[in-house]
Amino acid sequence: VTIKAVVFDAYGTLYDIQSVAAVTEEAFPGYGEIVTQIWRLKQLEYTWLRTLMQRYKDFSGITRDSLTYALNCFGLRCKSPDAFERILAKYLDLDLYPDAIASLEAMKDKKLAILSNGSPDMLTALVRNSGLEGLLDAVISVDAKKVFKPSPEAYALIEETLRVPPHEVLFVSANSWDVSGAKAFGLNTVMIERGMTEGHGGFKDGMVRPRAMYAALRNRWDDLGVWRDHHVFALSELPALVAGQRS
Numbered sequence: 350v351t352i353k354a355v356v357f358d359a360y361g362t363l364y365d366i367q368s369v370a371a372v373t374e375e376a377f378p379g380y381g382e383i384v385t386q387i388w389r390l391k392q393l394e395y396t397w398l399r400t401l402m403q404r405y406k407d408f409s410g411i412t413r414d415s416l417t418y419a420l421n422c423f424g425l426r427c428k429s430p431d432a433f434e435r436i437l438a439k440y441l442d443l444d445l446y447p448d449a450i451a452s453l454e455a456m457k458d459k460k461l462a463i464l465s466n467g468s469p470d471m472l473t474a475l476v477r478n479s480g481l482e483g484l485l486d487a488v489i490s491v492d493a494k495k496v497f498k499p500s501p502e503a504y505a506l507i508e509e510t511l512r513v514p515p516h517e518v519l520f521v522s523a524n525s526w527d528v529s530g531a532k533a534f535g536l537n538t539v540m541i542e543r544g545m546t547e548g549h550g551g552f553k554d555g556m557v558r559p560r561a562m563y564a565a566l567r568n569r570w571d572d573l574g575v576w577r578d579h580h581v582f583a584l585s586e587l588p589a590l591v592a593g594q595r596s
């Protein structure tokens with residue numbers, strides 16, 4: 350079967366979530382990196398916990414709650430409500446990975462979409478601000494099902510939206526747990542591995558940098574009993590992989 354659709358995770362895959370570090374550092378000098386990492390770790394944790402608890406709250410609310418958590422860890426207070434909103438606003442205007450646009454353009458003959466935990470308002474802003482609007486056939490939010498990835502119901506939205514069955518879809522994510530979820534559901538999968546070496550480089554004299562801690566927890570492959578189909582180090586490797594793809 351030929352791949353008919355390529356579907357991307359958003360945060361961490363097309364968009365660099367680490368790009369919030371500059372704005373958090375500006376607001377809280379010396380705390381930018383630790384706040385950035387705890388924010389993201391908690392954000393995902395809250396998606397899983399709320400899905401298990403059946404207490405859905407959209408990703409916009411979760412992103413807010415997890416930023417509050419991260420700031421409270423260090424007793425950090427925003428000088429004004431504006432400052433909090435300014436940090437949060439970066440989530441609507443994250444940096445695209447530099448090879449994203451060229452890679453999407455090179456795969457134009459396939460259906461292209463995002464499937465993300467992001468709420469529709471967040472994803473609409475993100476896609477518009479980054480200029481991806483014209484390149485995507487669909488921007489799919491898990492909000493339609495009120496559960497987060499890696500719930501199978503979330504991945505089912507791909508076929509429901511694009512009308513392409515799972516075995517003809519290639520799902521792309523830099524989040525290992527997301528690749529596992531997609532594979533368990535029956536999609537073809539490719540993991541983008543980024544920042545693996547930071548786990549080693551960031552550990553020195555018994556001290557670990559927050560970003561290295563993040564990389565150790567989230568950038569490595571999790572063995573959850575399923576195995577990814579493909580493995581790349583950058584989005585730019587995808588067009589060739591898709592062109593040669595038969596399964």
Ligand code: LAC
Nearest residue numbers: 358359360465466467
């Ligand atoms: C997303 C998060 C999980 O975009 O990265 O769904």
